[in-house]
Amino acid sequence: MVKEYDDILDIDERIFEFEKKNNIVFSQNQKKAIKMALTQGVSLITGGPGTGKTTIIKCIIEIFEQEGKKVFLCAPTGRAAKRMQAACQKEAKTIHRLLEMTVTDSQVFFQKGPNNPLRCDVIIVDEMSMVDSYIMYYLLSATKDTTGLVLVGDKDQLPSVGAGNILKDLIRSDVVPYVKLTEVYRQSEDSFIVLNAHRINNGEFPHLQKNSDFYFIQKNSQEEILKTIVELVTKKLPNYLSADPLTDIQVLCPSKKGIVGMYNINKVLQQYLNPKDGSKKEVVYKENTFRVGDKVMQIKNNYSLEFTIIEGEEKGKVSTGIFNGDIGVIKDIDRAGGAMEIVFDDDKLVFYDFSLLDDLELSYAMTVHKSQGSEFRCIVMPVVETYPILMTRNLLYTAVTRAKELVVLVGKKSALEYMIANQKEAMRYSALYDFLKRKLKDTQLQAL
DNA sequence: TATACCCT
Numbered sequence: 073m074v075k076e077y078d079d080i081l082d083i084d085e086r087i088f089e090f091e092k093k094n095n096i097v098f099s100q101n102q103k104k105a106i107k108m109a110l111t112q113g114v115s116l117i118t119g120g121p122g123t124g125k126t127t128i129i130k131c132i133i134e135i136f137e138q139e140g141k142k143v144f145l146c147a148p149t150g151r152a153a154k155r156m157q158a159a160c161q162k163e164a165k166t167i168h169r170l171l172e173m174t175v176t177d178s179q180v181f182f183q184k185g186p187n188n189p190l191r192c193d194v195i196i197v198d199e200m201s202m203v204d205s206y207i208m209y210y211l212l213s214a215t216k217d218t219t220g221l222v223l224v225g226d227k228d229q230l231p232s233v234g235a236g237n238i239l240k241d242l243i244r245s246d247v248v249p250y251v252k253l254t255e256v257y258r259q260s261e262d263s264f265i266v267l268n269a270h271r272i273n274n275g276e277f278p279h280l281q282k283n284s285d286f287y288f289i290q291k292n293s294q295e296e297i298l299k300t301i302v303e304l305v306t307k308k309l310p311n312y313l314s315a316d317p318l319t320d321i322q323v324l325c326p327s328k329k330g331i332v333g334m335y336n337i338n339k340v341l342q343q344y345l346n347p348k349d350g351s352k353k354e355v356v357y358k359e360n361t362f363r364v365g366d367k368v369m370q371i372k373n374n375y376s377l378e379f380t381i382i383e384g385e386e387k388g389k390v391s392t393g394i395f396n397g398d399i400g401v402i403k404d405i406d407r408a409g410g411a412m413e414i415v416f417d418d419d420k421l422v423f424y425d426f427s428l429l430d431d432l433e434l435s436y437a438m439t440v441h442k443s444q445g446s447e448f449r450c451i452v453m454p455v456v457e458t459y460p461i462l463m464t465r466n467l468l469y470t471a472v473t474r475a476k477e478l479v480v481l482v483g484k485k486s487a488l489e490y491m492i493a494n495q496k497e498a499m500r501y502s503a504l505y506d507f508l509k510r511k512l513k514d515t516q517l518q519a520l
Numbered sequence: 521t522a523t524a525c526c527c528t
Contacts, residue, residue, distance in 0.1 A: 149525065168526045175527050202525075233524040327522070373526075396525080441523050459522050467523085 083107055086138065090131045098124070098131075105251035106131050109222045116200075116223045116242055116250035120269065121447065121473045122258025125224050126159045129196055132222060133160060141193035146170045148207060148232075150373035150395035152199040152445050166373075167197070167207050171214055184214035192219060199445060200225030204234030223248075228273055229470045230444055258476070265472060265479055272469050272492055286472075288455075288481045288488065294331040297454050298340065300482050301332070304452055305436070306344045313450060313478060317345055318367045318401065319418070322448040323437035324471045326462040332454035332483075334437045335359075341436035342366060353405040355412070357429045364405055368414065369435035369442070370398045374428070379420035394422060397442060399435050440471045451475040455483030455491070463491045 087106055091097055098106070102124050108115045109132045119125050129145075136143050145164035147153040157164035170190065172183035184190055195215060197203065200223045215221065225239050232238070242248050256266045264286035268278035280288055291297045301323060310317050323341070325334040346365040348354070354363035362368065377394045381387055400416035410426045424432070440453070453471050457463070468491045472479050481488065 166526065173527055180527080204525080207526075230523080233522095329522090375527090439523070461522050 083110055083135070086135045087131065090134060094127075094130075096127065098128075099255060101251060101253060101255070102128055105253065106135075108249055108251055109220075110135055112220075112249050114221045114223070114248050116239075116248050117253065118200075118225055118227045118239070118243065118250060119253025120226050120228060120256065122256045122266075123253035124257060125198075125226075125253065126156075128253075129156075129198065129222075129224060130160055132196065133162060136194050142191070143194045143196065144170060144190060144192045145196050145198070146211075147198040148202040148204075149199065149397070149445070151397040152202070154393070154395050155445065156198045164198075167203070167211055170195075171210055182210050182214065185210070186213050188214070189216045190214050190219065191216075194220040194222065196222040196224065198224050200239045201227060201229040202232050202444065203238050204232035205236030205238060206234055208236070208238050226473075228466060229473075230441060230466050233441070265475055268479070269469055269473050272465060272472065275465070275492055275495075277489065277492060285475075285477060286479045288485075289483075290485055291482055292484055294454075294456055297332050297456060297482050298337070301337065301452055301454060302340060302344055304480060304482070305341060309450055309452070309478070309480070315449060318436075320449040322443070322451050322474070324440045324443050324451050324453045324474065325437050326440055326453075326467055326471075327458045328439060330456075330458065332456055333458075334439055337437035337454075338434040342434060345436065353407065355405055355407060355426065355429075357426070360429075360432075360434060362402060362405070362412065362429070362432070362434075364402050366402045367435045368400050368402060369433050369438060370394050370396060370400070370416070370431055371433050372396050372431040374431065377422060377424075377428075379416065379422045381419055382415065382421045383419035394420070397446065440467050443474050444470055447474055447476055449476050450478040450480070452480045452482065455481050455487045457484065457487050457490075460494075460496075463487065464494050464496060465492055468492065 087103055105117045105128055133143050145156055145160060145162060146167045147156050148167055150166055153164045153166045174181055174183060227239050227243060243250055259266050264279060264284040268286050271278055278286060289300055291300050305317050305321055309315060309321050315321055323337055325337060328334045346363055352364045354361055373396050374394050376392055378392050381389045394416055398416045400414040402412055402414050404413040412424050414422050414424045416422060451474050
């Protein structure tokens with residue numbers, strides 16, 4: 073991919089038109105990112121939440137399409153693709169689907185590849201932080217030399233669970249042109265969430281101040297932490313924020329196991345927020361009890377699951393697709409019929425067959441990994457000594473930046489300090505960085 | 521030791 077677009081004229085003019093039409097003003101840095109994407113064969117845009125990545129993608133798409141260029145949109149997860157599609161009003165797929173991933177008895181392969189490449193002029197990949205070397209390799213194998221690549225993501229979020237550290241290695245190697253977006257437009261300038269997200273990234277302890285939007289409540293035992301979290305979610309925060317404990321407040325856990333792990337917090341919060349009650353229907357499935365009123369999460373992409381829109385302009389419309397990470401509330405349970413009614417995303421009514429229950433979990437609490445890419449009014453997180461691999465700066469940063477209005481950390485100061493200091497996640501034994509540095513001066517990404 | 525993504 074060495075093509076450079078020298079054929080798009082008047083980029084400044086086009087950007088200005090986009091600004092006018094959408095009633096926005098880009099910063100110099102944002103314009104630089106757009107121009108880069110429009111003129112370079114491969115480019116990379118990185119920035120935290122609220123730095124304008126999505127708006128920039130929309131502008132890039134619009135200008136490319138005005139030029140008659142064919143643009144494909146993709147992301148590493150189903151939810152990220154769905155969000156991208158909604159934001160851009162243009163079809164977006166998982167990278168896997170774009171490459172036409174096929175599974176036949178334990179064999180996995182991609183229909184798209186060097187002999188059957190993606191036929192388009194530009195591919196835009198969002199949420200690059202979650203892309204691992206495996207899928208990146210196949211994406212590049214299916215990308216023609218004449219197809220441009222625009223890679224977008226937040227380098228400070230959790231790295232892919234799979235092998236590699238693609239986004240950071242690409243930035244570090246300095247082989248691919250990139251723009252770092254730093255200014256945050258979403259929150260007000262005096263937000264402690266933004267300030268402290270930066271401080272955490274710099275290895276500094278958060279600034280704490282009364283009546284701000286960032287709290288750290290010191291508790292030393294796990295039992296105390298659990299008790300505090302229950303009080304916060306059931307009473308204090310709903311009052312303080314006039315918030316709905318189900319939709320506005322999200323507990324995020326570094327790990328699943330333990331007293332303050334996801335499983336246990338879910339169980340305890342269910343008892344307080346939606347207790348057993350003779351009048352409420354429920355179904356016991358394996359370790360979980362699902363009850364009418366419970367907050368739940370779909371944990372596997374289901375492209376064929378049908379839903380009816382029950383709110384807003386599209387009311388009555390029937391469509392399909394509930395994705396890994398989608399959150400819903402159980403409205404009714406029909407045990408004789410073997411199905412329940414769940415409303416996902418506040419507006420999608422699904423008749424959910426019991427045979428799908430392996431793909432459903434309680435969601436009063438979720439792991440920080442699962443929360444990646446989502447945002448909530450308020451997040452609450454236990455901070456304790458847990459598995460060292462989870463006690464990292466990125467994990468803390470990712471959790472904190474999920475909050476739009478309020479962050480409450482509950483736990484041990486020493487554990488919080490440890491996380492802020494711990495950059496170990498960067499320890500990936502990837503040869504990509506060295507490889508890029510040494511060999512790829514001209515062929516660049518082809519051998520990735 | 522532990523987080524967890526993709527498809528039919």
